[in-house]
Amino acid sequence: MAARALLRVPQRAKRGEVIEIRALISHIMETGFRHSERGASIARDIITDFRCTYNGAEIFRARFYPAIAANPFITFTTIATESGTLRFEWSGDNEFTASESAAISVE
């Protein structure tokens, strides 16, 4: 099954208001430091990069390491500037990519 993501972006905001954004995505975040019961090391499989754009312009970016918990959750803020789309992109090991968007209307 494909990765699933849950976003929290206010549907409406006042111009100039600081809004909180949350993004949750399904991912195992295998650290690369674990071993199977037979002792073989389990290869790293994590999301390494997250990016959020607001009408095309990057407003937030993060780099994740194995210490980010499984099913990465991130919250950050941005100033509501204009109506449009927030786009969220995740990428990582084993050519993992996922994206999701949310609309916002700014008065």
Next chain:
Amino acid sequence: MRVFALLLAVAASLVHADERRSGYEFMSRSTQAMQDDDTSNPAMLWVLDGEALWQAGKPSCASCHSNMSGMKGVAARYPAMSSGRLMNLEQRINLCRTEKQHAKPYAYESKELLSLTAYIALQSRGMPIAVKDDATKGKALYEQRQGQLNMSCAQCHDQYAGHRLAGSTIPQAHPTGYPVYRLEWQTLGSLQRRLRNCLVGIRAEPYGYGSPEMVELELYLMSRARGMKMDAPGVRP
């Protein structure tokens, strides 16, 4: 056994036996907050998968059960007798899977089975637990001492509920939130997986997934929690 020596050195006050509290109430504020908001509860990622699976398959679950409102309260009354046998929700789902979809049953703890169970359980959120069947067998299992530590479920969950055991607070074992996203597992898991962890904890051979003992225990736990509100899919430490 360091962990169980600690158990005897506990300090917290005893919880009154008639005061039932869900595992949620024993959690820290920050873990509660994780469950409170659907966009921060990782279990909701499985619900999204369950929603998709509900529409998939031939014929799809949705094609027979038309709308999801028919599933309201269903999770709150399982385990229940079905086709002459006591079944938990997972087994009931698999019965439709084999008999109505003529497909292979989903394995216990598979992403598919957990997702469908979570999606169905969500429909009972806030509803009182309402199992009906006789739970005598499960009660006997709950009270029986077992494992190398020779302990019963009742000793921890009735006698010592509210006390600390290593890093955990012992809850009263009310299964209001299953399947749960357990922080320890970093994934969603069934009530049976949770019970297996407790059995391993007392060095007992865990009952198999789907075994009659497991289902009887589930039924007893649900009957002890009758009337308590469902909060599935929950988050637990």
Next chain:
Amino acid sequence: MNRRIFVLALALTPWMRTARADAMHDAMSAVLKGATPREGRVKIDLPPLVENGNTVPFSVSVESPMTERDHVRSIHVFNEKNPQPNIGDFFLGPRAGRAAVSTRIRLADTQTVVALAQMSDGSWWSGSANVVVTIAACTETV
């Protein structure tokens, strides 16, 4: 992440503790590139009691007006005792409005978490927090 194994490894080989602290120091130096951070302006929030080190709610905030002229450029978070010293790097700017980021992290043991923030004027600030991680009971043997 198998915390129990880390904890054991740490207990058995005390010298590894210093090795890990050095690793954190090295990881911080790689980000600072010779700059010296000043203590302050950076605040880390971690729960007083960590119920499970696999998923620890973590927040970091930096005092800053977050204007075009004066804002936080990036925040870098490190730990002492996980197998790798880095936790996450966060890049923001004046459009953030506030310099506040939350996530959930893994902490192998009781330890110190450090955050470094670089401001738009190039200066570096730091904050840290100590966190007590307990070990869960009744887990399975994976």
